[in-house]
Amino acid sequence: MNIRRFFRLGCLTVAGFFWASCGGDSNSQGPDNTPDPESSSDVTGTSSSAEPESSSVVPESSSSDVALSSSSDVGELSSSSEEKLRLARDTSVTCTTYLSVVGSCPVSSEPYYSCMDLQEFLKKDTTVSEKILNKWEKKLLSCGAIQEEVPLYGIVYQVCPHYSVPYLKCSDGKDYKLYAQDNGIAYVTEKEYYETHSSSSVAESSSSSAEPEDLVTNCPQDTFALFVDVLADVQKELYERIVKVLDENDTLPEAKKVFLDSIVDREKNTLRGNLFPYYWANYDYDTEHVSVSMSDHWFNGYVAKTRTCADGTPETTDLYREKYDGILQECLDLINKELERIDADAE
Incomplete structure (x- = not known):
């Protein structure tokens, strides 16, 4: 009788491990096997990044400009924010923010600028937003000019805890990944944020787009x-x-x-x-x-x-x-x- 009880408990233990492993596998990806929301590829898998033009003050953003459907959310969603934001590209569209919790290592949505890129920006007498100018100076301070030596022994593994990615749910029926918000205006990409805060957008701005502000002339x-x-x-x-x-x-x-x-x-x-x-x-x-x-x-x-x-x-x-x-x-x-x-x- 003791042998039967031991055998029965052993079967239950094995079954428990089996179902635990299955549950872990099923949660390894977000709903509908969606891609990493930080990826610069659109939902069809085609990369949306572009090489910057040499004549441009700021290179083109590598961030995706594609609206995400509501089925593209990754991880567990938090409750929506009550704050209403206007979409920079069309201020007649209102949006609320929500967070998507992701369990993989984050990838920066901002384009990469080298130390030399940032120096070239600051050498020009361009007219830009003071916020953009301060951002260039801050990035230049931490652009990675010093290549620190790595440890000779041992392996360091990257630990990637869960983190929250902000998204927009908008009145046009689309969801967007939020790049930045400023004075009630929501920006979807870094390029969009820059253009709104640069002198070139003054002539292009209209009643349907966000107005540029705090423009200054950079002393080279x-x-x-x-x-x-x-x-x-x-x-x-x-x-x-x-x-x-x-x-x-x-x-x-x-x-x-x-x-x-x-x-x-x-x-x-x-x-x-x-x-x-x-x-x-x-x-x-x-x-x-x-x-x-x-x-x-x-x-x-x-x-x-x-x-x-x-x-x-x-x-x-x-x-x-x-x-x-x-x-x-x-x-x-x-x-x-x-x-x-x-x-x-x-x-």
């Missing part, structure tokens, strides 16, 4: 600097400050004098070590593969150092000055911290 920017380039300028100012202390302060304790002497290079009029004080002095690092993660002002891209406006006089950009001041203060704090440690050891 130039002399693009990496983090190490900004640090090199900071080191020159630090050199002048330290040499002045060494030459004019006769009461400077010997231990502090030895330390300050060890970090200045009087032949080159700068500090020793291209990444000092973040890393050791007297050593030049391969800056093509080193990130200064200990800095709160580290950026993995470029910042424009100068801009030239209508009067033709180059001036330092606000963003460069912001980065310079932040790095300078950070370096002063690190050097002063070492001087305080020397004082503590002398007591």
Whole structure:
């Protein structure tokens, strides 16, 4: 009797595992086996991306411009938002937003711009929305100029938790993937958002489309600097400050004098070590593969150092000055911290 009971429990356990595995397989895709909503292909599988024209200020967007049917939703849907948005391409169409929960790794819906692409945008004296201009500068700061070295050992697996993708359910009977919304206007693609916020859309705008706003003329920017380039300028100012202390302060304790002497290079009029004080002095690092993660002002891209406006006089950009001041203060704090440690050891 015990043997029969054991056999019967064993069968139930095997059956349980069988149904659990079947359920996992059936949920591996969204309803109706729909494609990843982040894909740039339309519902027929044809790619909708296009190569950018060389004469265009901004390359064509790789995002899909195809309306999705309601059967294309992936994952579990959240309740619809009560907020009414107007469709940028036709403001007579109203939409509500809803979220589609997806379990695969997200793919950016925005087109990829290289560091060189973004620099070319900022070099031109084009008229664009201030929001677009700020977006270019922000992307350039993190465009991936530094190729950090990967670990030599071990394998890192990408973990892709569930995330929510915003969609629009509109009065024209179609569903669209939402790229951005601004002042009650919904944009389906990055290209559409840019055109609405650029000077070229002023003449093209009509009562049925969204009006452009906050247009500014970009002063052509130039002399693009990496983090190490900004640090090199900071080191020159630090050199002048330290040499002045060494030459004019006769009461400077010997231990502090030895330390300050060890970090200045009087032949080159700068500090020793291209990444000092973040890393050791007297050593030049391969800056093509080193990130200064200990800095709160580290950026993995470029910042424009100068801009030239209508009067033709180059001036330092606000963003460069912001980065310079932040790095300078950070370096002063690190050097002063070492001087305080020397004082503590002398007591």
